[in-house]
Amino acid sequence: MHKVTSTSSLGPGGLDLTQSFFKPIQNTAPPSPTKRHTKISVIGVGNVGMAIAQTILTQDLADELALVDAVKDKLRGEMLDLQHAAAFLPRTQILSSTDYSVTAGSDLCIVTAGARQNPGESRLNLLQRNVGLFKKIIPPLAQLSPDAILLIVSNPVDVLTYVAWKLSGFPSNRVIGSGTNLDSSRFRFLIADHLDVNAQDVQAYIVGEHGDSSVALWSSISVGGVPILSFLEKQQISCEKETLERIHKEVVGSAYEVISLKGYTSWAIGYSVANLAFSILRNQRKIHPVTVMANGFHGIEAAGEGGEVFLSLPALLGRGGALAVTNVHMTEEEVQRLRDSAKTLLELQRQLEV
Ligand SMILES: NC(=O)C1=CN([C@@H]2O[C@H](COP(=O)(O)OP(=O)(O)OC[C@H]3O[C@@H](n4cnc5c(N)ncnc54)[C@H](O)[C@@H]3O)[C@@H](O)[C@H]2O)C=CC1
Numbered sequence: 001m002h003k004v005t006s007t008s009s010l011g012p013g014g015l016d017l018t019q020s021f022f023k024p025i026q027n028t029a030p031p032s033p034t035k036r037h038t039k040i041s042v043i044g045v046g047n048v049g050m051a052i053a054q055t056i057l058t059q060d061l062a063d064e065l066a067l068v069d070a071v072k073d074k075l076r077g078e079m080l081d082l083q084h085a086a087a088f089l090p091r092t093q094i095l096s097s098t099d100y101s102v103t104a105g106s107d108l109c110i111v112t113a114g115a116r117q118n119p120g121e122s123r124l125n126l127l128q129r130n131v132g133l134f135k136k137i138i139p140p141l142a143q144l145s146p147d148a149i150l151l152i153v154s155n156p157v158d159v160l161t162y163v164a165w166k167l168s169g170f171p172s173n174r175v176i177g178s179g180t181n182l183d184s185s186r187f188r189f190l191i192a193d194h195l196d197v198n199a200q201d202v203q204a205y206i207v208g209e210h211g212d213s214s215v216a217l218w219s220s221i222s223v224g225g226v227p228i229l230s231f232l233e234k235q236q237i238s239c240e241k242e243t244l245e246r247i248h249k250e251v252v253g254s255a256y257e258v259i260s261l262k263g264y265t266s267w268a269i270g271y272s273v274a275n276l277a278f279s280i281l282r283n284q285r286k287i288h289p290v291t292v293m294a295n296g297f298h299g300i301e302a303a304g305e306g307g308e309v310f311l312s313l314p315a316l317l318g319r320g321g322a323l324a325v326t327n328v329h330m331t332e333e334e335v336q337r338l339r340d341s342a343k344t345l346l347e348l349q350r351q352l353e354v
C-alpha cells in the first residue's frame, strides 16, 4: 500500500517531527464523535476514474481517497500526481494499492475499471469482458466495506449494476449505476443551447438504458418552471416531432462522437459522478436519473418475466443510497419506450452467468 509521505511525522533519521515542531495546547477536547470520516474508493484509474478522482478532490468530498488498479506503475504514478496538488486542494489522504485491503471501511466505492468502447462500438458489446472483471472486483469490495454504497460506472452500466448487485449481496438501495445522469446533462445542455438559457434552469430527464435504447421524457421538460411542450402548444408554436427526435438522437450519439474524436469520454462523466457522490455522502435528497432496480415502477414487471432489471429512473439520493423513485409523468408512448428499453436489458441479462 502506498501511503501519503507528506503526512508522515517521522523526519530523516526517524526523528518524530510532530513532537519537536508543535507545542501541544493543554486540556483540548477530543475530536467530536459526530464528525464522520468519509472514505471514497475509486476502482480503475483510467481516463474516467481519474476524472472522477480529481473532481472529488476539488469538491472536498472525502477525508480519504483510495485508488485501486491492476497496473501497479500507472496506479502509483496517478496517486503521486494527485498528491503533488496537495498545496492547492482541501486536505485529503490519498492512498493506492493493487490490493483491495486499501478500500476497507469505504463509505462509497466507485467502479470504473474495465474495457471501454472502440470508435463506433456499442456499450453493450463490452459486457462479457467486464462481467469477468466484476467477478474479481465486487466480492472483495463488498467484503471489506459491508456498509458501503456501490456506484457503478463501467459499461454497459445498467447490466453491470445488476451484476454488482448480484455479486455483492447488498440491498438494492445501496447498488446504484451512474446511468443516464450523464445523458440527462447532455440533454439539458442541448435544450439550453437551443433556447439560449442556463442548463441549470432546464429540468429534463433521459431514462431507461444508458445507451442506444434510452428514452427522452419530453412531456416533463420545464425551463424555469415553465412546462415546455404545453407552453409551445398554448403559443401555437408548432414543435415538430422531428426536432425533438433530432435532439434525442444527438444525445444518444454524443458519446460515439466524443470517442471518435478523442478516443474516450472523461470530463462530463467525472463531474456527473462527483455530483452523485455529493448527493449521496452529503445526504442531499436530490433527484438524479440513475440506474436502480426498476421492477414495479411504470409497469416494469420484469421479475415475473424472469429477472430483476436495472435501468435509470429519477431517484432520490441520500446517505442511504437510492431512497425512492419519483413518479415522473410519462405519456403512454414514453412508458412503452421505457418498457422496450427494459426488455433490451433483460435479454442481455438472460445470457449471463453471475
Ligand atoms: N457510465 C458512463 O456514463 C461512462 C462509462 N464509461 C466506462 O468506464 C469504463 C472505463 O473507461 P476509461 O477510464 O476510459 O477506460 P481506461 O482504459 O482508460 O481505464 C480502465 C482502467 O481499468 C483498469 N483495470 C482493468 N482491469 C482491472 C481490474 N481487474 N482491477 C482494477 N482495475 C482494472 C485498467 O488498468 C485501466 O486503468 C469503460 O467501461 C467505459 O465504457 C466511460 C464513460 C462514461
Ligand SMILES: CC(=O)C(=O)O
Pocket: 123, 155, 182, 255, 265, 269
Ligand atoms: C462512454 C459513455 O458511456 C458515455 O460517455 O456516455
